Amino acid sequence: MANLRSLLSFLLLALVGAVQAISANGGNRLLVILEDIADKDGYTKFLGDLEGRGFDIVYETPKSESLSLFHLGERSYDHVLLFPTKAKGLGPNLTPSVILQFINADGNILLALSGSTPVPSSLVSALLELDIHLPADRQGLVVDHFNYDTTSASEKHDVLLLPTPGPLRPDYKDFFALSGSDESGVIAFPNGLGQTLGQGALLSPILRAPSTSYSYNPKDESEAIEDLFATGSQLSLVSALQARNSARVTVVGSADMLSDKWFDASVKKVGEKSSVKTLNREFAKAVAGWTFGEIGVLRVNWIEHHLNEAGQSNASNPKIYRIKNDVTYSISLSEYSWDKYIPFTVPENDELQLEFSMLSPFHRLKLNPIISSEDSTTYSVSFKLPDQHGIFNFLVNYKRPFFNNVFEKNTVSVRHFAHDEWPRSFVISGAWPWIAGIAATVTGWLGFCALWLYSAPPATGESKKKQ
C-alpha cells in the first residue's frame, strides 16, 4: 500500500513537473515592438512563421502608453522582439533597468538592430550591462569587400554572404546548422551592425563576420577609416547571451535579414557566376526558436540514488550512507525540440558529469546513458563513496552555451562505520597475540584460583611449626 502511494505521488509529481516545464519554456506571449505598427508588413513571413508555431503576438510602438513589460510585478509577456526604431530613446517603458528586470524575471529578448538607424541609447546601455559592445556613436555598418552580394550591393558591399555557422567548439551542439537545407545556400546579412562581445562565459557568438570584413561609421565622410571598431571574427553579427537564470537574449545585427525581401532571395557572391538562394528563413527560425525557448531547453525528469550492495536495502534516495558504500546515481533528462520533448543526448566530445562533493568535489565521474525512452534518457553511474564522513552533495552542474543551465544538488549524510560493522577481532591475524594474551591471563588466573582453593592444609604439626 505504501509502495502504491509513493508510486502515485511520484507520478503526480512528474506530471506537475511536466506541466510547469511546458509553460516555462513554451510561454507564448510575444510582444513585438516596431517604430510603426505598419512596419510589420515588411516581416510578414518571419512573424507569420512565429504565429504558425503558436506564438500569441502583440504589436506595440515604443511611444504607446499602454506598453508595459510588467503588470502588478509579473511579466506581461514571455518574450520581446524589438525591431529598430528611429527615436534616440525608447521612453519610460523601456529603460535599461526595465529591460534588465525583464531578463531577471526569465523573459527572453530578441533584438534586431540595423546599420542604417542609430541604436536607441537605452538599448546601448542595456547591452553594455550584458557586456555586448556596439560601435561609438551608436551606429556602424559591416562591410566586406571579399564576400558581398554582387546583385544588390555591387557598390556598397554591405550585403554580406556567409556560410552557415558550424559549432563554436567541437563539443557544442550545433543548433544553427540549418538541417534539411541544401548545402549551396548562404546566409545574407544586409545592412547590418556588428557587435563585440566581452570575455564572459555567458556570451557566445552565433554568427561571426568573415575575416576580411570590418565595421565603419557610414556617417563618417572621410575616404579611409581612422578608428577601427572591430574587424574579422572579432565582430559578432548575431550574438547570444544566456543569463544564469537561463533567460535568453539574442542580438541580430541586421533586422533586414529577417525581412521578407531577404527570405529566399537569390544572391550572387562576388567572383561567382551562379546565384544561390539565401537560407535566411531557416536561420531566422533557428535563432528565434532558440531565443524563445523552443530548442535547447533541458528538463530533469527525476533523480534517484540508492545503495548498490548485494543483500542490502536498495530503497531510493536514502538520507544517509556509510563511507565506502557502493552507490548508484541516475538522472533522467529530456530536451525540448520545437514542439515535444525528445531524449537528451550529450553532444559528442562532451560529457555529463556527476560530482560528489563536500566543499570541493571528491569524485567527478562521467554519467553514461543506460535507458532511452521515447522522451527521455537516463544517465547513470555507480561508484564507491569516499572514506570521509560528512555532509555531501550529489551535484550535476551542466552548463553549456545554448543549453539552459542544469544544476541539481541532492544532499546526503555520509556516516562512519558503526561499531558492529567492523571485522571481528579473531579475523585480524595481527590481533592473535593479544587474544592469546587474554587467554593466557584468564587461564593463569583460573589456575591460580584453583590451586589456591585446592591447597589442602598440610599436616597439623607441620603447619603449627610453620606458624
Place this chain on the structure above:
Amino acid sequence: MRFLRSFLAPLLLAARAAQAASSWSFDDATVQVNAKKSSGSTKEKFSETKPLAQPIEISDKDGIKVLLVAKDGGKGKRPHQAFVVLQDEVSGLEAPFPMTVKENGKAVVDIKYADLPIQLATSTAPLKASVVLASFGSSQGINKPAFSVTLKNDPNTAPPTYEKPLRYGKREAINHIFRDDPKNPPKVISAFFVLAVLSTVPALFIGTYELYIS
C-alpha cells in the same frame, strides 16, 4: 553536370582575367624593424607575389614599420580598407592594424610590440602578416601574405602571461584516492608471538609447582 563545370571553369578564369584590369595591388612595399637599441633598423622589400622568405625578428621594445603604395588598376589611389593583419597560425586569432593612407596611395603603419594584443604577444609560433587592400566599387580587393614576424622575449624581463577566460565545458574527471586499508603483519610472526604468549601458561604452572615442592 561535371562536363558543364569543366566547361565553365575556363570561362570563369577568363572572366577573372578580364576583371583583373581593375583590381587593387601594391608596390614599393618595405618592412623595417625599428629597434630602440643601437642595432639599427633593417629594411626589407616584399611584393605581392614574393612574400619575405625569412621571418623578421622583433624583441619587446621594438616595432615594425610597413610602407607601401596602394594602386587601383596600376594608379596610386586611397582604398577604404588598408590593413596589415597579424595572425597567430596556431590559434587562428587575428589582429588588424589599419594603415594611414595618403591620397596618392602611400600607406604606412607602425606596429609596436606593445600594441600587440596579449593573445598574440604570448604566441610561440611566428605571426603571419598579410596585407589587405580593398574598397567600394567593382575593383577587386587583395589579401596577400607579406611576411612573418617572430617575437623574441627579453630574458631579463618576465614574459607576458595570459590567462584564458572561463568557458563552460566538460571538466577533468576526479577519482577519490582512498586511504590504504589497515594491513596485518605476516601470519608467521603473529603465530610465533601467540606461541610465545601461550608458552607462559605452562611456564607459570611449572614455576608454581616447583615453588611449592621446594
